[in-house]
Amino acid sequence: MHKLTMAEIAKFQKDYHEKAQNNVAKLAVVNNGLLNASYNHEGANKLNRTFSIEVPTDNVTNQKQSGRCWLFAALNTLRHKFAQTNKAKNFTLSQSYLFFWDRIERANIFFENIIETATQPLDDRVVQSYMAAPDTDGGQWAMAVSLIRKYGLVPSYAQAESFTANNTSAFNQALNMKLRQDALILRNLVKNNKLDEAEEKRQEFLSAVYQMAVIAFGEPVQKFDLEFRDDEGKYHMDANLSPLDFFHNYFEDDLDDYVVLFNAPDHEFDKLYSLPFEDNVVGGSPVKFLNTKIDNLKAAAIAQLKAGETIWFGCDVGKASDRQNGILSRDLYLTDLVLGIKTNLSKKERLLTRASGSTHAMTLVGVDLVNDNPRQWKVENSWGEKAGKNGYFVMDDAWFDEYLFKVVVKKQYLPEKLVKIWEGPATAVKPWDSMA
Numbered sequence: 339m340h341k342l343t344m345a346e347i348a349k350f351q352k353d354y355h356e357k358a359q360n361n362v363a364k365l366a367v368v369n370n371g372l373l374n375a376s377y378n379h380e381g382a383n384k385l386n387r388t389f390s391i392e393v394p395t396d397n398v399t400n401q402k403q404s405g406r407c408w409l410f411a412a413l414n415t416l417r418h419k420f421a422q423t424n425k426a427k428n429f430t431l432s433q434s435y436l437f438f439w440d441r442i443e444r445a446n447i448f449f450e451n452i453i454e455t456a457t458q459p460l461d462d463r464v465v466q467s468y469m470a471a472p473d474t475d476g477g478q479w480a481m482a483v484s485l486i487r488k489y490g491l492v493p494s495y496a497q498a499e500s501f502t503a504n505n506t507s508a509f510n511q512a513l514n515m516k517l518r519q520d521a522l523i524l525r526n527l528v529k530n531n532k533l534d535e536a537e538e539k540r541q542e543f544l545s546a547v548y549q550m551a552v553i554a555f556g557e558p559v560q561k562f563d564l565e566f567r568d569d570e571g572k573y574h575m576d577a578n579l580s581p582l583d584f585f586h587n588y589f590e591d592d593l594d595d596y597v598v599l600f601n602a603p604d605h606e607f608d609k610l611y612s613l614p615f616e617d618n619v620v621g622g623s624p625v626k627f628l629n630t631k632i633d634n635l636k637a638a639a640i641a642q643l644k645a646g647e648t649i650w651f652g653c654d655v656g657k658a659s660d661r662q663n664g665i666l667s668r669d670l671y672l673t674d675l676v677l678g679i680k681t682n683l684s685k686k687e688r689l690l691t692r693a694s695g696s697t698h699a700m701t702l703v704g705v706d707l708v709n710d711n712p713r714q715w716k717v718e719n720s721w722g723e724k725a726g727k728n729g730y731f732v733m734d735d736a737w738f739d740e741y742l743f744k745v746v747v748k749k750q751y752l753p754e755k756l757v758k759i760w761e762g763p764a765t766a767v768k769p770w771d772s773m774a
Contacts, residue, residue, distance in 0.1 A: 427569060431493060480617075593623075665732060668741075
């Protein structure tokens with residue numbers, strides 16, 4: 339094992355002082371921070387807010403201090419469909435309603451996984467993966483589909499946001515502690531072959547989770563009156579709807595037509611993968627990704643935008659991004675230049691080393707094509723109007739290549755080859771896979 343010596347440190351100091359530019363960089367970074375000191379205005383100025391293809395949208399939503407981006411992006415995609423059909427572009431759907439049911443369903447599937455693995459050691463890697471995150475805010479497109487199919491949809495006014503829905507950390511901590519404690523009890527009962535008692539305890543524990551969720555988010559609405567004015571000022575009213583009535587009467591149930599394309603160069607291309615440990619509803623839509631080349635993601639996204647439909651997508655939003663100005667640009671920060679180093683990990687290498695991954699979901703609502711090639715993309719975020727320009731971001735195409743990982747598109751915009759792969763068998767990956 340190498341032991342650092344004072345002679346080596348003296349050499350490092352000498353190397354530093356031999357480069358005069360290091361002191362200039364130090365002054366800039368010490369006084370302004372690394373990102374401000376390395377901000378590439380030339381790169382940012384190449385982007386604008388004009389797009390050759392753009393779906394008409396207006397107001398944005400705000401997930402606040404929660405990790406519900408996946409749910410916001412899914413409901414934004416659906417509300418834009420409602421807006422086009424009913425000429426109501428500012429109509430919004432309740433995230434809080436589905437978020438409530440997600441807590442109950444995730445607890446149920448967590449208990450199921452715990453019972454199935456009860457005979458495995460507590461330090462087994464799969465068991466540890468379940469215990470590490472019994473319940474989280476994060477999610478996938480398929481998880482939203484499962485919830486919508488089972489529980490329907492409601493307008494945002496019918497199930498308003500609670501303080502806890504907007505600020506989830508304290509509740510998540512309490513719920514996870516409860517679930518872990520319950521898991522230890524269930525494991526012990528199953529290992530001692532007390533299966534009937536384990537089932538009774540599961541029901542008791544689920545009832546307690548329901549109680550916690552009602553206290554935190556309010557009881558989910560069962561009936562409501564649909565009431566809104568369209569963009570032309572015309573009044574609409576449909577009384578006494580259930581959430582499932584609303585979904586089936588006002589939305590086309592084409593959710594099975596959607597395909598999740600993924601771009602993970604560390605996995606085999608044109609292959610279907612499943613992530614069973616991320617499923618949230620027993621018997622619901624399985625979480626699966628069709629891994630393919632980035633050009634296939636772009637082509638499908640462009641085709642869907644041309645058809646006037648927005649797109650759910652997942653990305654690594656913390657990389658090369660300016661939240662205040664709403665800019666996503668690969669070369670936005672020249673940190674290597676300022677620090678006097680060179681980092682050139684490929685997308686594949688970043689995934690393999692866990693330097694990057696899908697951390698946030700948003701909605702593509704436009705693209706600017708030059709000679710049929712994408713130059714920049716319009717992004718609807720869920721961070722409120724103060725992030726970006728009125729809540730919208732602009733993404734350059736190079737950022738799409740490097741930091742966008744998945745898009746949700748309809749089968750009709752895909753080559754038949756990819757559709758057949760999507761409809762075939764999937765290879766399950768482990769909970770610690772880079773696709774997670």
